[in-house]
Amino acid sequence: MSEILHSHREFAVGKSTVQVGFTNSAAGNLGLHVGENPVAVLRNRKRLEQQLGLGERRFVYLNQVHGTDVFDADISSVATAGAETEAEAERVRDAAPVADAAVTTSGVPLAVMVADCIPVVLVGETDEHQPVLAVAHAGRRGLLDGxxxxxxxKMVERGAANIQAWLGPSICGSCYEVPVEMRDESSRSLPAVYAETSWHTPALxxxxxxAAVLESHQAVTRVHHDFADCTLENSGLFSHRRGEPLGRIAGLVWIEK
Structure with a gap:
């Protein structure tokens, strides 16, 4: 497991063992939208599930559009199986729910893909000590839009309290250079994003x-930063700004069976 995961955490919620992980480039590209043969991508996903011991279970992947919609993984079935032809793989890609977050109370394995944006994994607990799992894709636009x-x-609606959140690898404030107008506009909405690169230009x-958004919510009791390495600086992670090799890492949450 350590070869394909950049970071990993295991802990108990009631009688369940929850696993939180973030992949590295050794897991292969997990995104169907970056130009790689989709059959090869689905093989990477299947290999990841096998190495993590999911058995016949599959991660739910999203069609992420920098929005704020949250997919309910408990009431909607998603085609996530492997494919042998490019046409079959494209059908799997097209069936992915259009959303930038997902939530489950039934333990559906969840995934969120990034290559500089923040993969956020969240775990809460109901009064009956049942886990509520979620993932979110927090790029600049989605973060500012909520x-x-x-x-x-959505987690609170399902009874979650004592929510913990893990920020996965993303581009850091010292590397995410943006036009000064974008920094000013963004920081007016969310002051904590105001930054300067290590070479003294505007950044986010x-x-x-x-972290500021999550820590301001009364249901969130802890935000973990220890997995938040910079994707641009770490060659073992995919980075859109660094370019080749193209690909997407994933933030993952699942319950051990």
Whole structure:
């Protein structure tokens, strides 16, 4: 497991063992939208599930559009199986729910893909000590528009309290250079994102902004930063800004069976 995961945490929620992980480039590209042969991508996904011991279970992957919609993984079936032809793989890709977050109370394995944006994994607990799991894709637009608030609210609606959140690898505030107008506009909405690169140009610190949003919610009791390495600086992670090799890592949450 350690070869394909950049970071991993295991802990108990009631009688369930919850696993939180973030892949590295050794797991292969997990995104169907970056130009790689889709059959090869689905093989990467299947290999990941096998190495993590999911058996016949499959991660739910999203069609992420930098929005704020939260997919209910408990009431909608999603085609996630492997495919032998490119046409079959494209059908799997097209069937992915259009959303930038997902939530489950029944233990459906969840995945969220990034290559500089923040993969956020959240775990809460009901009064009956049942886990409520969620993932969210927090890029600049989604973060400012409220994707994290929407995700936490959906968890609370399902009875979650004592929510913990893990910020996965993303581009750091010292590397995420943006036009000064974008920094000013973004920081007016969320002051914590205001930053400067290590070479003294305007930047955004998305992890600081995500942490500020999560920590302001009364249902969130802890935000973990120890997995939040910089994707641009770490060659073992995919980074859109670094370019080749193209690909997507994933934030994952699942319950051990």
């Amino acid at each position: 994707v994290l608030e929407a995700t936490v609210e 610190n998305l992890p600081a902004g995500a």
